[in-house]
Every structure is written in C-alpha cells, then in structure tokens.
Amino acid sequence: MFAGSNLEKVLSNGHFAVTGELGPMRGTDLGPCLEHAEHMRNHVDAYNITCNQTAVVRIASMAAAIKLVERGMDPVMQMTVRDRNRIMLQADILGGAACGVGNFLCIQGDHQTLGSEPQAKGVYDVDSTQLMRIIKNMRDENVFASGDKLEAPLKAFIGGVVNPFADPFEYRVDRFAKKIEAGVQFVQTQCIYDMDRLKEYMKRVVDKGLHEKCYIMAGITPLKAVGAAMYMKNNVAGIIIPDEIVARLKGAKDKKKEGLKMAIEQIQQIREIEGFKGVHIMAIAWEEMVPHIVEEVGGLLPRPKFD
Amino acid sequence: MIIGERKPLEEVFNRTDSFKKICVLGCETCVAVCLAGGDKEAQETAEAIKMHREQTNNPVEIKASSIQRQCEYEFIDEVMEELKEYDVILSLACGVGVQTMATKVPEMFILPGLNTSFLGYPLEQGVWMENCKACGDCVLDRTYGICPVTRCSKSMMNGPCGGSSEGICEVSKDTECGWALIYDRLKALGKLEYMDEIIPPKNWSTSFHGGPRKIVREDVKIVRGE
Numbered sequence: 332m333f334a335g336s337n338l339e340k341v342l343s344n345g346h347f348a349v350t351g352e353l354g355p356m357r358g359t360d361l362g363p364c365l366e367h368a369e370h371m372r373n374h375v376d377a378y379n380i381t382c383n384q385t386a387v388v389r390i391a392s393m394a395a396a397i398k399l400v401e402r403g404m405d406p407v408m409q410m411t412v413r414d415r416n417r418i419m420l421q422a423d424i425l426g427g428a429a430c431g432v433g434n435f436l437c438i439q440g441d442h443q444t445l446g447s448e449p450q451a452k453g454v455y456d457v458d459s460t461q462l463m464r465i466i467k468n469m470r471d472e473n474v475f476a477s478g479d480k481l482e483a484p485l486k487a488f489i490g491g492v493v494n495p496f497a498d499p500f501e502y503r504v505d506r507f508a509k510k511i512e513a514g515v516q517f518v519q520t521q522c523i524y525d526m527d528r529l530k531e532y533m534k535r536v537v538d539k540g541l542h543e544k545c546y547i548m549a550g551i552t553p554l555k556a557v558g559a560a561m562y563m564k565n566n567v568a569g570i571i572i573p574d575e576i577v578a579r580l581k582g583a584k585d586k587k588k589e590g591l592k593m594a595i596e597q598i599q600q601i602r603e604i605e606g607f608k609g610v611h612i613m614a615i616a617w618e619e620m621v622p623h624i625v626e627e628v629g630g631l632l633p634r635p636k637f638d
Numbered sequence: 639m640i641i642g643e644r645k646p647l648e649e650v651f652n653r654t655d656s657f658k659k660i661c662v663l664g665c666e667t668c669v670a671v672c673l674a675g676g677d678k679e680a681q682e683t684a685e686a687i688k689m690h691r692e693q694t695n696n697p698v699e700i701k702a703s704s705i706q707r708q709c710e711y712e713f714i715d716e717v718m719e720e721l722k723e724y725d726v727i728l729s730l731a732c733g734v735g736v737q738t739m740a741t742k743v744p745e746m747f748i749l750p751g752l753n754t755s756f757l758g759y760p761l762e763q764g765v766w767m768e769n770c771k772a773c774g775d776c777v778l779d780r781t782y783g784i785c786p787v788t789r790c791s792k793s794m795m796n797g798p799c800g801g802s803s804e805g806i807c808e809v810s811k812d813t814e815c816g817w818a819l820i821y822d823r824l825k826a827l828g829k830l831e832y833m834d835e836i837i838p839p840k841n842w843s844t845s846f847h848g849g850p851r852k853i854v855r856e857d858v859k860i861v862r863g864e
Contacts, residue, residue, distance in 0.1 A: 417839060439792055439794065439800070455793045460836060497803060509836060513796075568808035569808065
C-alpha cells in the first residue's frame, strides 16, 4: 500500500471504484460541502475536493479534505500548479498527509485569466507532470525537489487527470504514458460525452498496456439543462459534446431527468469498455443526485468496506 | 527586439499637465521599428499634447526629438545639455531607456510614454508576437525553436494541458497552443521522441525569480588605470 487510503484499497482489490466531486464554498461555511459528502457517503469510495476550480477563489482543498478525514471519509485532495510554487506545493502535501489525507491529485488548473481573479499572477513553477514526480520522489526516495531529506516519510496515492478530448489527439496517449512514468497511479478523465472518441482513445491506451500500469476512472458529468450543455460545448476548451447529445436533451420533456438518464447510460457503457477501473462522478451544482445515479447504474452497491 | 505600445493619451496628458517645458524624446532602435516610440511617434505625441494644452488653456513649450538609443550613455551624452533646458522628459523608449535616462540625468523628471510590452518580433505588418521571456536558461534546443516557457500560457514543460483544442489555447481563441506548435514541429523534423522525455522542474533562479539580474564580463571590462 502506498497510502492505504480507501480509494487505493478499493482499486487495488479489483473493485470498480466510484468517486464523487465536491467543490468547496466561496465563503467560510463549509456546511453545504460536508452535507453533500454525507449524502453520498454510502455511494462513493472517495471524494475529490476541487482546488480553486475554474480558477475561482474557494475554501482551500486541503482544509475541506481535512474536514472529511475527521468524518472518516477519504478525500482526494486536488492540487493545481497554477497558484503555488514548489515550496507551497510540497508544504501542502506534507500538511495534507500529516492530517490524514492519502490521495493527492495533480492538475495543471484552468488559466487564471478565465477565473474570478483574471488580473492574478499565474505561478506555474512546475507543471502537473513534474508535481507527480515530486510527490513520487518524496514518497519513494524520501527527498524533496531540492534533494533535501524529509524528516518523516510520506504516504501518498498519486492521482492525475487525462483528457481524451483535447488535442493533439494522437499525442494524448503518449502524454498519459509520460504521466505514468512520472509517478501517477490513478487518473480520472475529463467529462465524457463523445463515446466514439473515448473508445478510440481507450483502444490506444489498452494497446500500450497503460491500463495495467495505472487505474483509469471515467469522468461523468450529468447535463442539467440545454443551456449548460451549449455553454460547455462552445466555451470550455477540451470538452466535446456531440450534437446528438444536445439534440436528445433538447427533445426531452424533462431535461433534468434526461440528463441523469444519459449519465447513467454513459456509466453503463464505460463499464463495457476495456481499461476502466472506476467512475468519477462530477455532478457540478447537482451533488445531491450522485446517490441516485449510482443506484440506477446497477451493480455498484454496496460499496466495499475495509477494516 | 523590445516591443512597446504607446500609453493612452489621456494618461500622458494627466501625467504631464503640471509641466511647462516638455521634451518628448523618441528612441530610434527597437521601439521605432515597432512603430511605437521613434521620431515620428515623438512628433505625434508632442503635437497631441500641444493641442490638448491649447484646448485646456494650459500653455506649454514642447519639443519632439529623438536619439539612437536611450539605453546607452554615449547616445544620451549627445543631447544632455539640451535636455536640461526642460522641466520634464517624456521618454518614448522602453523601460530600459527610461531608467537609463533617469540614471544618467538624475536631477530631471523622466516620465514613460510607452508601456514596454514584451520581447518579440513582427509577425506581419501591424502584428507583433511575444516569443522570449528572457528566462536566462534557454530550452529552445529541446523544442527545436519554439519556446514552451513563452508560447504555452502555463509555461508547461511536458506537453499540452487538457485545454488544448484544435491547436488553440484555452486562454483565447486568438492564442495558438504552444505545445501543439511544438508537437507539429517535432513531428515534421522526425524528433517526436522529445515529447516522451520527462523534463524536470525548471531552474527559475536564472530568471527574474532569482532577483534583478546583472552580467559581469571580466574579459571585456575596462580596468581603471589602463
């Protein structure tokens, strides 16, 4: 065991893992975030805590992650390299680990000009691949990026993201291989809507044997409204929403119900695709629907328990 | 070269309003080539200030002039005595020129008339592109001529992020993805294996992050007394 976190146990014991996503609040009350966590307690194995998601200021991911640890839940602490240099990144890894966080997910982060503080200075001292390697070296070699020794060992299960829908497409699988080389142990994908492209990506991943070197979890986001789908389709780089998905949502009487139905079907479909070891449900501003989705997929409950 | 852009005239008017004798001084090197701060722009700026002053009943004695380079003492020397007749110098040089002037003529007010934008080149007539951040540790040998530090909005060293779509960066539809450019170039050159190499964290101490930089070359320094 690298961290002994619940997520690591679920994945390493061969179970199909389920994770949810929680975005901390834009004020000092973490209440709603913790309520969402409680609500999905019996339906997910771990909870991603976003890190200033979409470059918008929020409660720090480490603070929310520690609150989950206190409640006996397993957080996946997201860490963007946008806002912190290697000094603070390593400090937060130590801080999180010292307080019981086991899963650290390294991401680049949306550019600061797209968020709530567009005049901010971006840090980008290291990139997400380099951060994976830094954590790996802290854990396996007991050294910081500088080469200095840690005074006490680090336990960490190293996560990352892959985006089958970004370009250059033909490089995406090689980039994933590079992240594995850097130390990533589990990855979650960008929100999946384009099944054809996903299947092509996964075929290449499996051909390279990457699914045997890293746990791959499919990212699913239920669509709540046509407007939201159109916004993502036209404005969010790296997300592909095929026209037929939009058409199906448009044609439905109850958009929300249809959105949930599509997400459930998507999870059922990805379970049939070779290489996936779990699903990551990102029900943005719709966290309360996670239990429903998990129940309706079928065969995912009860979640495995470990002593 | 250094690319600059003229400050908005309103800002220039406000900053110079209290001065009665103004010299607008152009710089005939980089900023002249990028059509921002050469002799022609100095003349135009002086004319604009003069008109503004006439309209606001605030008479001014103003002159436009230019020197070859405001970032070298020997060129400033040529006009030193003349400059001292003015209350203020509105320099249309880059930040380097403005500061060199301030060092050379410390008793005078020097104001910047330009915003120094970046190190770059003219892409086409009227379009300039940033392509160097002067990080002090060039990596162009690894990417065969396209800088990831400058051309990637996140200065990533290990390939494109998830916001790269059809060659475009997530930051803006007008911004190319630097890593898509690098990928295409390496592919064309048959050097794609570079993309698989993990590049370790960059040493930023050679950049501004190491503090203001200075180069001392003993081999070319002039030793006093010789």
